[in-house]
Amino acid sequence: xxxxxxxxxxxxxxxxxxxxxxxxxxxxxxxxxxxxxxxxxxxxxxxxxxxxxxxxxxxxxxxxxxxxxxxxxxxxxxxxxxxxxxxxxxxxxxxxxxxxxxxxxxxxxxxxxxxxxxxxxxxxxxxxxxxxxxxxxxxxxxxxxxxxxxxxxxxxxxxxxxxxxxxxxxxxxxxxxxxxxxxxxxxxxxxxxxxxxxxxxxxxxxxxxxxxxxxxxxxxxxxxxxxxxxxxxxxxxxxxxxxxxxxxxxxxxxxxxxxxxxxxxxxxxxxxxxx
Numbered sequence: 001x002x003x004x005x006x007x008x009x010x011x012x013x014x015x016x017x018x019x020x021x022x023x024x025x026x027x028x029x030x031x032x033x034x035x036x037x038x039x040x041x042x043x044x045x046x047x048x049x050x051x052x053x054x055x056x057x058x059x060x061x062x063x064x065x066x067x068x069x070x071x072x073x074x075x076x077x078x079x080x081x082x083x084x085x086x087x088x089x090x091x092x093x094x095x096x097x098x099x100x101x102x103x104x105x106x107x108x109x110x111x112x113x114x115x116x117x118x119x120x121x122x123x124x125x126x127x128x129x130x131x132x133x134x135x136x137x138x139x140x141x142x143x144x145x146x147x148x149x150x151x152x153x154x155x156x157x158x159x160x161x162x163x164x165x166x167x168x169x170x171x172x173x174x175x176x177x178x179x180x181x182x183x184x185x186x187x188x189x190x191x192x193x194x195x196x197x198x199x200x201x202x203x204x205x206x207x208x209x210x211x212x213x214x215x216x217x218x219x220x221x222x223x224x225x226x227x228x229x230x231x232x233x234x235x236x237x238x239x240x241x242x243x244x245x246x247x248x249x250x251x252x253x254x255x256x257x258x259x260x261x262x263x264x265x266x267x268x269x270x271x272x273x274x275x
Contacts, residue, residue: 001087001115001136003181003206007230009055009085014266016231017258018056018089018208020238021046021078022063027243029250039067039074042250044081046242049255053262056234057082058089058208079112087234088115089140089208094131095120101130109137116140118186118208121170125177132178139183141174143167144198146188146211167194171201180204187226189217189235195225203228210236212261219261223268231273237261 010016023039035041047057059078064071082088094104094117108114109131116138119128131139144154144167154167164172171185180202187198189211198207207226211217212235219235226233237257245253 003230006055006087006206009087010231010269013053013055013262014269015053015055015262016233016235016265016269017054017261018058018087018234018236019046019050019054019241019258020058020060020091020210020236021242022060022091022238023074023242024063025067027246029246029248031248037070037074037077039064039071040077040081042242043074043078045251046254047078047081049251050241050258051083051086053255053258054086056087056089056236058091058236058238060238061090061092076112079114088113090114090117093118093120093142095123095127097123098126098130101127105131105134105137109134116184118142121174125173128174128177132182137182139178140208141170141183141185143171143185144187144191144194146190146217150188150191165194165197168197168201171198175202175205180206184208184234186210189219189222192218192221192225195222199226199228204230204232206232206234208234208236210238212237212240219264220268223265223272227268227272229273231269235261235265 021043023042025039028038028042032038032041064075090108108117118140119131120142156166158164184206187207187209189209209222212219241254241257244257
């Protein structure tokens with residue numbers, strides 16, 4: 001999926017919502033536990049309830065790896081259930097020496113057919129570039145995350161007198177590795193006060209924004225600070241949507257939460273995107 005195609009989906013659906021599929025077997029509604037594949041059945045119903053309201057789905061790979069071989073089966077079936085016009089993100093946070101990254105790229109882009117993968121930049125350019133060689137596939141690089149521990153390294157000041165944070169050096173350096181048609185960045189909604197600094201360095205790139213909803217980030221604030229002329233945002237919500245109910249109405253409640261976010265996004269798009 002190209003950047004233009006993604007923007008077209010955003011305009012058609014009047015939404016830049018990404019739904020996280022972090023499906024924990026311990027949190028599934030009781031009535032699904034007798035299904036042949038409870039995780040997939042949960043995901044299938046979430047997808048059917050929200051596919052017209054979102055432009056991306058983001059399975060967190062750890063939730064599937066933790067289940068062993070069955071988890072990979074559930075993930076494969078989940079991917080097949082996602083409509084072709086919806087962007088898929090492997091939230092895998094990979095990043096290793098070049099030949100290992102090449103195999104990770106093959107695993108997620110060729111074997112599993114994801115559109116994109118989250119990648120950690122700590123090991124540098126040669127650990128990221130193997131993910132950038134396939135046409136139409138995306139790297140989503142961790143830049144400024146929403147967790148409390150982001151302060152440990154990402155917010156360190158550089159010692160060259162320019163008052164930049166380390167996350168800004170990551171943005172500055174990595175922006176030369178790929179175009180805005182190949183790379184996005186993870187920027188947490190709980191880091192809204194730094195979004196303008198992000199946009200000065202990567203004005204055209206899409207940002208994948210976790211932290212809205214259960215983590216307390218503001219959709220309106222991150223949209224006003226981070227939106228560009230092609231929207232440039234994929235705002236992720238997970239727990240507030242997929243776990244809106246633990247009962248038989250879980251899919252209905254998930255749709256209601258997704259719809260509320262889509263309606264807010266529609267209003268923000270109309271206000272912030274210049275026609």
